Amino acid sequence: MKTPIIVLTGFLGSGKTTLMQYLLHEFPDKKVAVLVNDFGEVPVDAALLSGRGIPDDMLYEVNGGSIFCACLKDNFVLGLKALTECSPDLILVEASGMADPSGIGPMIRNAGLGDACELMCTLCVFDAIKSLKLAQNLATIERQVANAHYILLNKTDLATSGEMEAATAYIRKINSRAVIFPTRKCRFNVDLLKKEMESPFAMMPSLNTSDNRPDAFTVESINGSVDAFLEALNREEDLLRVKGCLTENGRHYYISDTGAEIEKREEAENFTPVVVITMQDKGEAVRQHLADAGFLAA
Template identity: 35%
Template sequence: MSTGIDIVLLAGFLGAGKTTVLNELIRLFHDRKLGMLVNDFGEVPVDGSLLKNENPELLEEGHKIYEIGNGSIFCSCLKAPFLYGLKYFEKEKPDLLFIEASGLSDPSSMNKILKEHHLDDQFSIKHVVTLIDPIRYKALITVLEVIGRQISSADQILINKVDLISQKDLEELIHDLKLRSSAPFQTGSFGQFDYSFIDDETTQVMDEDRESCNTPESRPGSLFLEGTLESEQVLKDFMGRVESGIYRLKGFLELEGKTFYVSDNTKGYSMTETAKPGIKPGLTVLCPLGNEKNIARLWREIQGASL
């Protein structure tokens, strides 16, 4: 039996579907007191607002959301905010604490952090669940160390978006994952998986001495694009010019008097009309280091063209 507050850590590369999965977990475990620590890489956290919009009853029913932006919680640059978040939930005492790590987070050092700060009696890492984006996996697994770390740390692997790939590509992906991890895996789409493992009595055992590969030096480029656009066509033109040079883009934009959640995906981008998010509208972009100025320039150009 585990002791302390049970943690289910959601890892996975940018755009793999962690927020969609978290929404599903909230729905399934709604009868318990839940805590959600949401870690967004951009300076303006987006995922917390999405959760509140998708689950308006969350705060009314006593569930708690704690947001941390501007980096990875496993990097030394965000260690203090992460500890403040854990202390907050230590007082709130949820039955289950879901931690949605940013897409570039390496969870390897989670257990080490708890032990070093004497929180291992208060919290227990029950599961590390890693989501896989099968579209981007092949291109990024060999160039981004963090993806391999997310896989090797997991005790459950969820391959999302399988509706977007062929059976042959899926078989090749599964073969590669089996070489990297002995964790059980599931395949699914839109965050639909069998989550009965959450209630397993087993507790994830993690290396107590492993250091995270998240460091200030390993941070990718990051910028926040403010302003309004005249129409969706202008946004489409912008995305067509930058999508090959970014890791992730998401945020809220006001177009033609309406508010939309905008997110890049593996085949273009999506727009979903939503309530006003309560945060500054704009787009958070993560990109290879050094590409920020080029993206900012294109954004200014596209805004000027829409005026």
């Protein structure tokens, strides 16, 4: 029997890792393997999931770009092969926020994995506050929506009615076939995933190339308070995503942007550096702004 694959897509900060954690909770009787694709060199999402009890042999990391880009496609295939050898009941793939999932089905078949696993469906998390604004300049978001079977219109508790209506209209314009779930923290009826899927969508050429990569850099520690650092980040217009841990006065905090703001929660340990992702060719400028403000070493 082929192992079904569920692919999670959505732009940076939309809620994919939250969705991953929810799905893991909703399949308690299944042996679930996870492939995590972080755009940055530091595997922040994998560190989060590893800390929640996933065995090492059931968790595979691919970092430093998109798994659907030619530069990492081989790593993606190797990861799927390694996970199928563990005989899981289900494989969850969390693609990076910049991943264009066009053509993933043929990619699996052409890699010789067609007898071991198959694409069950693609879930796209669409940030009701931020994704529509970013879609005007980032074609990747349109591809994520166009190639989704299910779309989670997320952060409904934070979005205005106008933002919800505009986001829904955009999604319907791009993809009239997908089922849309308005969600808060990616909660929806998971039983629907167990139903037979429609025939695959027509695939488009992938946009994942080295020419459209955003910039990314890591922050191990800062000078000053975490709150002041977050305020400085909020002022950066070219910021796409920030996530990871910082320590202040012996207390550890995980920070992550929600679209409306950058949230902070206390953790028992500092388990991963902060990854800052910006628009293409803007990373050095953002880093310099933070250095000029005294948060980073010049």
